[in-house]
Amino acid sequence: MEKMEKNESHAISLLVSNKPGVLIRVALVFGRRGYNIDSLVVSPTHDPRFSRMTIVASGDLPTLWQIIKQLNKLVDVIHAHDHTGEIVVERELALIKVKCPADQRTEILQITEHFKGDTVDLTEDTIMIQVTGSSEMLDSMMVMLEKFSIIETVRSGKLIMARGHEST
Amino acid sequence: MQKSKKKLKTGADALLECIHKHGVKYIFGHPGGAAIPIFDALVGSPLKFILTRHEQGATHMADGVARATGRAGVVLVTSGPGATNTITGLITSQMDSTPMVVITGQTITPMLGLDAFQEADVSGISYPVVKHSYLVKNVHDIPRIVKEAFYLAESGRPGPVLIDIPKDIASTLFEPNYDVAMDLPGYHVPSHGDPVAISQAADYLNKARKPLLLIGHGTVIANAGPAVRYLAETMQIPVTNTLLGKGGFPETHALSLGMLGMHGTAYANKAVVGCDLIMSIGSRWDDRIVGRLKDFCPDAIKIHVDIDPAEMGKMVVPHCSIVGDARLVIEELNTQLKKGDTTDWIKQINRWKKQFPLSYKKHGGLKMQYILDELYQMTKGKAVITADVGQHQMWAAQFCKVDHRFHWITTGGAGTMGFGMPAAIGAQMARPDALVVAVVGDGGFQMTLSELATAAVNKVPIKVLIMNNRYLGMVRQWQNLFYDDRLSGVDLEGNPDFVKLAESYGIKGFRIKRNAEVHKVLAAALAYREGPCVIEAVVEKEDNVYPMIPAGAAISEMVLGPPKKKMAKPVGST
Numbered sequence: 096m097e098k099m100e101k102n103e104s105h106a107i108s109l110l111v112s113n114k115p116g117v118l119i120r121v122a123l124v125f126g127r128r129g130y131n132i133d134s135l136v137v138s139p140t141h142d143p144r145f146s147r148m149t150i151v152a153s154g155d156l157p158t159l160w161q162i163i164k165q166l167n168k169l170v171d172v173i174h175a176h177d178h179t180g181e182i183v184v185e186r187e188l189a190l191i192k193v194k195c196p197a198d199q200r201t202e203i204l205q206i207t208e209h210f211k212g213d214t215v216d217l218t219e220d221t222i223m224i225q226v227t228g229s230s231e232m233l234d235s236m237m238v239m240l241e242k243f244s245i246i247e248t249v250r251s252g253k254l255i256m257a258r259g260h261e262s263t
Numbered sequence: 264m265q266k267s268k269k270k271l272k273t274g275a276d277a278l279l280e281c282i283h284k285h286g287v288k289y290i291f292g293h294p295g296g297a298a299i300p301i302f303d304a305l306v307g308s309p310l311k312f313i314l315t316r317h318e319q320g321a322t323h324m325a326d327g328v329a330r331a332t333g334r335a336g337v338v339l340v341t342s343g344p345g346a347t348n349t350i351t352g353l354i355t356s357q358m359d360s361t362p363m364v365v366i367t368g369q370t371i372t373p374m375l376g377l378d379a380f381q382e383a384d385v386s387g388i389s390y391p392v393v394k395h396s397y398l399v400k401n402v403h404d405i406p407r408i409v410k411e412a413f414y415l416a417e418s419g420r421p422g423p424v425l426i427d428i429p430k431d432i433a434s435t436l437f438e439p440n441y442d443v444a445m446d447l448p449g450y451h452v453p454s455h456g457d458p459v460a461i462s463q464a465a466d467y468l469n470k471a472r473k474p475l476l477l478i479g480h481g482t483v484i485a486n487a488g489p490a491v492r493y494l495a496e497t498m499q500i501p502v503t504n505t506l507l508g509k510g511g512f513p514e515t516h517a518l519s520l521g522m523l524g525m526h527g528t529a530y531a532n533k534a535v536v537g538c539d540l541i542m543s544i545g546s547r548w549d550d551r552i553v554g555r556l557k558d559f560c561p562d563a564i565k566i567h568v569d570i571d572p573a574e575m576g577k578m579v580v581p582h583c584s585i586v587g588d589a590r591l592v593i594e595e596l597n598t599q600l601k602k603g604d605t606t607d608w609i610k611q612i613n614r615w616k617k618q619f620p621l622s623y624k625k626h627g628g629l630k631m632q633y634i635l636d637e638l639y640q641m642t643k644g645k646a647v648i649t650a651d652v653g654q655h656q657m658w659a660a661q662f663c664k665v666d667h668r669f670h671w672i673t674t675g676g677a678g679t680m681g682f683g684m685p686a687a688i689g690a691q692m693a694r695p696d697a698l699v700v701a702v703v704g705d706g707g708f709q710m711t712l713s714e715l716a717t718a719a720v721n722k723v724p725i726k727v728l729i730m731n732n733r734y735l736g737m738v739r740q741w742q743n744l745f746y747d748d749r750l751s752g753v754d755l756e757g758n759p760d761f762v763k764l765a766e767s768y769g770i771k772g773f774r775i776k777r778n779a780e781v782h783k784v785l786a787a788a789l790a791y792r793e794g795p796c797v798i799e800a801v802v803e804k805e806d807n808v809y810p811m812i813p814a815g816a817a818i819s820e821m822v823l824g825p826p827k828k829k830m831a832k833p834v835g836s837t
Contacts, residue, residue: 112449116398120390127391144448157576164573170395170415173449 102153103179104133106255108263109148109166110173113139117171121148124165130154134252145173147263151230151253176263178255183263187230188251190215191237194244195222203243210236221246274402274432275304277439278366281409283310284441287337289328289692291321295341296381298368300433302339313692313721316713318345320685322352323711325363327689330672331647331697333484335362335416336689342368343381346427347388351679354392356423358676359507360480362416363423364409371431372400385427394422402435407443414445419452420571421484453570455595456587463583464542464566465599468498471540471564473608476502477523477552480675481545481569482511483668487589491544492516493597499605501612503531505546506660509671514664515644520612521621521664524552526657529619529810532818534612535560542566545589548578549676550814550836558817568592619810619823621661628803629778631655631730635662637781638700638728641789646698647690649673651683651707654736657808659702669694681710687725688718698789699724705731705758715768718795726788727797729761732804740807745832765797773798 111117118137125132134151152159159177166175195203195217203222207214212226226236230253237248257263272280278301282290291313294302305312315321318340325336340346346367356363370379386398395415397408405428412424468474482491482504488511495502495518502512503520514521520531535541541563546552548567553559559579567574567581568589575584585592623632635658638646644666650656650673665671672690674682687701708729718725735753742750762772771791775784775798788798812821815835822830 116386116390119387123390161573161577164575164577168571168573170447170450 102155104151104153105159105177105179106183106185106253107150107152107163107166107175107177108255109150109175110140110263111146111148112171112173113144113146114171117146118148120169120171121150121166124162124169125150125152128158128162130158130162134250136252136254149252149254178257178263181257183255183257185229185253185255186227187233187253188225188227189233189236190249191224191226191240192216192246192248193222193224193240194220194246196220199243203240206236206239212236271436272439273300273304274399274405274428274435274437275301277402277405277437278409278428278433279304279308279310280439281406281441282337282364283308285409285413286334289313290337290339291315291324291689292339293318293321293341293345295343295345295368297342297370297430298339298345300430301366301368301428312339313717315685315717317711318348319351319681320711320714320717322349322363322365323355323679323682323685324689324692324714324717325365326352326356326361326682327649327672327686328693329356329361329363329421330686331669331690331693333362333417333669335364335413338363338365340365340367341381342370342385343383345381346385347383350388350392353389353423353425355674355677355679355682357392357394359674360421360484361423362421364412364416365423365425367425367427368433369398369427369429372429373431375429386425389425392423393425396425396427398427399429399432402432402437403440406439406441407445410443411445411447415447415450420481453572453586454588454591456568456585456592458595460583460585461592461595462599464585465596467540467564467566467583468500468542468596469601469603471603472605473538474498474500474540474542474603474605475534475538476500476512477505477535477541477543477546478502478508478511479505479543479546480507481589482508483545485545485570485589486668487544487593488512488668490590490593490597494593494600497597497600498603499609501534501609503527503534505549505552505675506673507675508546509660509665510668511545513666515666520616522660524549525554525812525814526661526808526810527552528621528661529821529823530612530615532810532812532821533615533619536819537611538563540564540566542568544568544593545570547574550578553578553818554812554820554835555815555817558819626778629776629781629801630806631658631732631800631802632662633778634728634730634775634781634785634800634802635659635702638785639663641782641785642698642700644670646670646700647672647694649683649687649690649699649701651701651703652678652680653704653707654740654806654808655702655704655730680707682707684708684725684727685711685714685717687727688714688721688723691723691725692721700726700728702728702730704736705729705733705755705761706735709758712764715765715770715795715797719768719770722794724792725795726791727795729797729799730802731758731761731799732802732806733758734804736806737808739805743805743807744826744830745813747829761797761799770794771796775800
């Protein structure tokens, strides 16, 4: 039972009708059970009738199972699926603006290169880095950049897609 | 080529035509500015509009129709406060899975979100209390949306659906296409259960020595009663029912244990504790029936049949779960039965029935139990009984046995005060030949008593039996048992003279004050068919409902009568 209580991060993918109000209905399922949403991405799909939502939330497992079932019950949700533990392609994009005086530029650029990031803006004393990868990789890069004093960050939120013919 | 001359219609005309095509006879509601185009379309419509005195009353009447027939009841109200007044009725319907379609007027589309007069974000407010809701933005969507709304409300696990229609959309002229397909790619209704799970359930049942069937509202909704009866009789399995499961299996049957749970029969609860297998058919293991979850039948095999996959493992984690229509699942299960031997178990249960019968003192002050027992004896289960919420409801559930579906109508999950009387009006209008008795408390009755006017105007011959103890009795019971009798906010001083109140509406009033009057007055009231009547029963002020399992306690902690020592405060919800 103890294991069940442990808070874990879960990536849930939803295919939903592209209609007003769907996001609120989905958010209410989480909110009613006191579940916090860590990240949420809504985007169009190749079919204009549907939208894709990718939600990362953390909390206890029994509640999460209940949430997935309740999400699937929503008339506007075509399907909701928890991809945690499955082999999926996972990506996130981050823009990170760091204080960057000339004497620290080299070190910051080295870190950027290590994480395969790009410099997308540069001023006298700031640098903006764009980086793409797994959420964990972005977290590691942020740790490395912390000592240079980060001015702001914007992250896209996690995107996932099932491999091969599996549907997301 | 001659162009087909289709007549242009307004959105409101099309709306009502679609509702009528669905077989609806009555619409309950209250008008207001944003709904006037729809009310205008009602003139000349074959649909009969019933003007209620409050929108909450309208929702409970529609719910009464739903629970008396299995078909969706329909409500029509205006925007803003008219719409928000339906929220209580929506949650009542949602919690108990009853079909209802609520139509709300809305401000014109260009004013949406601009804080227009009587504007409320009604679809937004409705989200947590409906199965689905619509805001109509295009008049051409009306035929599809109405079709979908009734389908959603009545299929699968039923529930309320709300349609919010802006005034300009209702007034727009268009050429309606009624032959339109539904567009519900995310909605699937389970029907036949998984054959592997059904075989597994059959296997468990065939091996069980002390099995028990727990039937809920789903049995009633799916009309699984005959299949359940075949299962119970073939396998000789005792059957207990939830509050809303009354009517799913005849409570007068030798295998019936009546209602279980917080105020259920002692023998039903003892059977739950003692069984080696419990199979729920269309119940959601509500906290009123399982008590402390971790102590609920710890050693019994649990089988769960439900049409809603989200109910699986929500409360009780079953050994075997079957998602499907209760009737289809049980009919399939019935083909795989091997007659087991439950003789000893049945004997044990019959001993419990003898040892712990439902009882009350037949002399002394006037008791609700006596009146309800008498009502039952006089109507022999033929009446449709509606109940509000509280002590009278629990006693009605204990003493008024129900044998057939659609003969018992009450608010279960939501426990909505004010439900009973309007629900009776709806039930009576849907089934004009039925004898409909509303059993209500003096507290709940006063929450929707203005609907007496609706009953009077439409000459709806319901009998409203008001149990007047001048207390909010169930809360008083809790304060008495768990809070040292520190009564707080439960004294209903200022009650009107209910007989005179009825008479002021032109309604016949009766009063019962003594035991000796019970039979005579009830007989007169039951025989009165000229219109509605009110029977005020002035009952004992202080009486408590037993048996009782304190909220959150284990079922084995049930008390059968007034406790000798002080009881601990319940840890369960309410």
